Amino acid sequence: MKFSKFLEWRKCSLLLCGIIFHLLKLNPFRKKDIWLFGAWIGKKYADNAKFLFEYVNQNHKEIRCVWITRNQKVCVQVKSLGYECYTSTSIKGILMMLRGGVSFFTNGLDDFCAIPLVAGSKVVALWHGIAGFKKIYNENYSGKKLKIKKGIDKFFNWVGRNFSIGTSEYTAERVEEQFGVKRESVLITGQPRNDIFKQHIDKNEVLKNVLDDDYSKVILYMPTYRVNPKTKKDEVKIILENLNSNQNFKDFLQQHKILFLAKLHPLTDFRIKPQINNIKILGDKSVSSVEQLLMSSDVLITDYSSCCVDFALLRKPVVFYVPDETEYLSYSSVNTAYKRVTQEKVKNVDDLVFLLKNVNMNSTNLLNELFEDKSIAGTCYSENVYQKVCERIAL
Template identity: 60%
Template sequence: MSKLSKIFEWRKFSMPLVGVVFHVLKLLPFRKKDLWVFGCWTGKKYDDNAKFLFEHVNKNHPEIRCVWLTRNPAVVKRVNALGYEAYMWNSFKGIAVALRCGVAIMTNGLEDFGLFPLVGGAEIVSLWHGVGGFKKIYNENYHGFKLKLKKTVDLFFNWVYRDLSLATSEYTAERTMEQFGVRRESIVITGQPRNDLFYEKMDKSSLISNMDMSLYSKVVLYMPTYRVSPNTHRDTVKDILQELSSSSDFLQFLKRENILFLVKLHPLTKFKMDVEDTHFQVLADKNVKSVQHLLMAADCLVTDYSSCCVDFALLKRPIVFFVPDEEDYLSYSSLNDAYARVVKDKAFTAQELICNIAAGSQKVTDQLNDLFEDRSITGTCYSENMYQAICGWCKGKK
C-alpha cells in the first residue's frame, strides 16, 4: 500500500472519533488569538506556504507567538536551529500549544497538526500546497447524490476543513468554493507566501547545492505530475524519462545549445534514475532547498498538469507543456476548464519538445498570470497580505 493510500485509509477509519474530539475541543474557553501554530505535509516537512508565512510573521510581527508542529524530529532541530519554536505534535509542549492556539495554519489538511488534531475551536487557515492548476480535486469530482452525500458527511467532519482559505485571483476563489464547499466571504485573495521568494535577489549558484550552473547557457527545469496509469499499470513519468534520455535528437539538442535539463520528480515518485549525460540530470531531494528555489534557478519550465506552472509564471519566463500521455491521462483523471483555456500549444514528442523549448514563447506565461494572479496583489508581499487577512478575520470573529 502506498503512503498516499495509507493516509486516506487513516482518514476513513479514524474520522468518527477524530470528528468528535475536534468538535468537543471547540468548547475550550482559553484559546489565545496571538498564539499561531503551523504545519505542512502531514507533519513531515518544514516547507511550502506555511514555512514562508511562519518565518515572515516571526521576523516582522513579534507580538504573535508562532509555533511549528511536526512529527519529524529532524524538523524540530532544523526550526530550532533557525531560532524559532517547534515541537513534536505528540510531546507535552506540542499538545499544550495545540490546545491553546487561537489560529492553526495548514497546507495539506488537519493531519498537519497530528493524527488527532487538537486544534478544534481555533481559526483554521488553509494556505494549501498549490493554489490554481488544472486538476479537479475534492468536490469537483463528485456529482448528484454522491456530492450531496459528501457535503452531508463534511458537515460532521472534514480532514480539509477550514475557516479561512487563500486564493490568488477571483478564478481560484471560485474554484476553492466548488472544491471545498466554502463561502466566498471566507476566501481571501492574498497570493501564496512561498512566492515572496521570487522577489528576493539571490545568486543563482546558491539556489541548488552541489551544481555549477554557470557551465550552461540555459537551465530548463522539468517538473512532471506524479501518476501511475490504471490502464497500463506503469509509472508514466518513468516511461517518459526513459524515452527522453535515450533520444539522441534531444540529447544532441541539449549539448548543441548548452542546456542543462534538470528533472525534479514528485515527492511520491518511487523510482530512481541516473543519466550519464551531464546535460540531463535528475535531482535528488537533498540538492533542493525548496521547490521555489528550484523554480528561481530555471530559465524555462517544462511541465504537464502540475500547478507549479502557476508559481513559475510569476517569474515571467517561458513555459512548455509536455503531455505525451494526454489521451491516457484524461481517460482516468479530470482537468478543469483552465487546461483547455491555457494549454493549447503543447508537445507530444521529443521533437516537438525541442521546438517549443527553442521557441521560448511567453504567451502561455501571460495567459496563466491573467487567470491566476489578481492585479490587486501583483508586486505586493503575499505573506504580509495573508497575515493582515488572518488578523482581520480574527477581529471579525470577536
C-alpha cells in the same frame, strides 16, 4: 507513514476524529495571538506555511508563532533557526495545539497531529498549490455522491477550514467548488512561498550539486505525479526514459550547452541513469527549496502541475509537455483552466525540441492573467495573509 497507510488512517479515523473535533470546539482557552503552523502531514518544514511562519515571526512580534511537527529532525531544524517548535506528541506541543487561536496548514489538519487537536481555532488553508488544472475533492463528485460527501464533511473533514487563500477570482471560484466553502471565506492574498521571488539568490549555490559544466541555460522539468490505474505504470518514468534516449533531444541539449534538470514529485519512486551529463534527475529529498530551484531555472517544462502558476510570476517561459494526455484524461479530470492556458502544448519529443528552440511568453502571460489578481500584483503576499486574517479574527 506511507501514503497508502495515511489515506487509510484518514478514512477509518473519521468517526473518532469527528467526535474529538466537535468536543474541542468547546475549548475556552484559545488565544487569538497564538498562531500554529504545520506542513506536509507534519513531516516537512516547507511550503506556504514555512514562509508565512518566518515572515510573521520577523515582522509581527505581537504574534506568538509556533511550528508543530511530527518529525523530530524538523523540530531541531526549526529551533536552530531561532523559532519556537514542538513535536505533536510532546506535552508542550499538545498544550500549544489546545491554546492556539489560529492554525495554518498546507495539506490538512493532520499537518499538526493524527488527532485534530487544533479544532476550535480559526483554521486557514494555505494549501500546497493554488487551484491548478487537476480536479480535486468535490470537483470529482456529482449527484448523490456529492451530497453524501458534503454530509460527511459537515461532520468532519480533514481539509476543513474557516478560511482559504487564493491568488485571483478564478482561484477563489475553484476553492469554492473544490471544498464546498463560501466565497467570502476565500482571501485573495497570493501565496507566501512566492514572496521569495522578490529576493536575490545565488544561482550557482542553489545548483552547486548539478553544475558540473558551464551551461548556458537551465531547463527545469517538474511533472505531476501519476500512475496509470489501468497499466499500473508510472507515466513520468516512461516520459523521462523517452527523453533520456531520444537523440534529437540529447543533441539539442549538448549543442546549446543546456542543462535539463528534472525534479520529481514527492510521491515518485524510481531511478533512471542519465545517458549524458546535460540531463540530471533530482528526487524530492535532494531539493531543499523548490522556490529557489524555480528561480534558478530559465524555462519550465511541466504538464498538469500547479508549479506553473508559481513559475509564471517570474516572467519566464513555460512549456507544456503532455505526451500522455489522452491516457491521463481517461482516468483523471482537469478543469477549464487547462484548456485556457495550455494552448501551445506539445505531445512528442520533436515538437518539444522545436518549442524549446523557439520559446515564448504566451503561456506565461495566460497563466498570470488567470491566476494573478491585479489587486495583489507586486505586493507582499505574506503581509496580505497576515492583514486579512487579523481582520477576520478581529485582532
